[in-house]
Amino acid sequence: MSEEVSFEQMLDESFKTIRNGEIVEGTIIAVKPEVAYLNIGCKGDGVLTREEYSNDCKDMTTVLNIGDKLEVKVLKVNDGEGQTILTYKRLAAEKGNKRLEEAFNNKEVLTAKVSQVLKGGLTVTVEDTRVFIPASLVSDSYEKDLGKYADQEIEFVISEFNPRRRRIIGDRRQLLIERKKAAAEALFARIQPGDVVDGVVKNVTDFGAFIDLGGADGLLHISEMSWGRVENPKKIFHVGDEVTVLIKDIRGEKIALSRKFPEENPWIKAENEFGIGSVVSGRVARMTDFGAFVELLPGVDALLHVSQISRNHVEKPSDILKIGQEIEARVVDFNAADHKISLSMKQLEQERAAQEDSTTVYSDSNY
Numbered sequence: 001m002s003e004e005v006s007f008e009q010m011l012d013e014s015f016k017t018i019r020n021g022e023i024v025e026g027t028i029i030a031v032k033p034e035v036a037y038l039n040i041g042c043k044g045d046g047v048l049t050r051e052e053y054s055n056d057c058k059d060m061t062t063v064l065n066i067g068d069k070l071e072v073k074v075l076k077v078n079d080g081e082g083q084t085i086l087t088y089k090r091l092a093a094e095k096g097n098k099r100l101e102e103a104f105n106n107k108e109v110l111t112a113k114v115s116q117v118l119k120g121g122l123t124v125t126v127e128d129t130r131v132f133i134p135a136s137l138v139s140d141s142y143e144k145d146l147g148k149y150a151d152q153e154i155e156f157v158i159s160e161f162n163p164r165r166r167r168i169i170g171d172r173r174q175l176l177i178e179r180k181k182a183a184a185e186a187l188f189a190r191i192q193p194g195d196v197v198d199g200v201v202k203n204v205t206d207f208g209a210f211i212d213l214g215g216a217d218g219l220l221h222i223s224e225m226s227w228g229r230v231e232n233p234k235k236i237f238h239v240g241d242e243v244t245v246l247i248k249d250i251r252g253e254k255i256a257l258s259r260k261f262p263e264e265n266p267w268i269k270a271e272n273e274f275g276i277g278s279v280v281s282g283r284v285a286r287m288t289d290f291g292a293f294v295e296l297l298p299g300v301d302a303l304l305h306v307s308q309i310s311r312n313h314v315e316k317p318s319d320i321l322k323i324g325q326e327i328e329a330r331v332v333d334f335n336a337a338d339h340k341i342s343l344s345m346k347q348l349e350q351e352r353a354a355q356e357d358s359t360t361v362y363s364d365s366n367y
Helices: 002-014 089-106 173-190 266-273 345-364
Strands: 023-031 035-039 046-049 069-076 084-087 110-118 121-126 129-134 153-162 167-171 196-204 208-212 217-221 242-251 254-258 279-287 291-297 300-305 326-335 340-344
Touching (some): 069 089, 121 153, 129 153, 217 242
Parallel strands (some): 129 167
Antiparallel strands (some): 110 153, 208 217, 326 340
């Protein structure tokens, strides 16, 4: 009998003594959808319910397996049935809080996947601890649809840490502002007027397009989009297009851009092709009360004054001409420096009439 008592005493002594709040490592010996049982080296088994495992777990058999080792915290030693109640969730939260507190104090940049997209912001999880990023701190500009961040990994800093009030706030906006400032400083340090650079169309308006140059935006005005006439920028450029542009001017933080590359200047070709006296063909591009502008080349317009449209009196250009009409005229003036060309349909008409008259006289003299 004394040997049996001695054996029981030895068996009891082989089990360790644990206390409430102690952190232990256990081995899973059984798992069900709602509960898992762990051998934690004590007389009774450790019990880990689904609620104390995770807020997001619906079936413990999908995440835990027999033989898995798990670090848990003791909530209650011996619940009256010889079992010890454990928690994994609270221990993970404590570890997460400690990790986030360190990140908050050190201003550390964290990376985590977005676990929830809410109406007012995003939720990310760092070591099983939730961090809320308000919509106003998600980006440095207004975000109409936060859904694009679902399941995306994002970087942020902890701007507020108060676990007692369950306020752990993340800030992504701060990072974006700091990085854009650094990128802008680097951009302005390396560019100067006359440089040709690559960029991406960020926004298109009726008056021009804003081009992201990788640190700052430049304005490509409608008048600088082409040597030719541009009626609607939205028909030429679209958000996301990659473009090559010329740095025309830099004033403070404003960058003026151009697509009028000097080597493509059509007036260089115009000097060779449209000398005074030459007969040219062109398309009526626009009209005013005093005349019509005729496009000879993309970017090269010539003025056909109302007095030079016809030998007959013309009250206004639109009485004779139409937009898009092809016409033929003689160049009567060419000013390369001011990019001005004057045309005359009247002179060409008179010359041809005189030629016809001389031909008629010659024919009559043969009789």
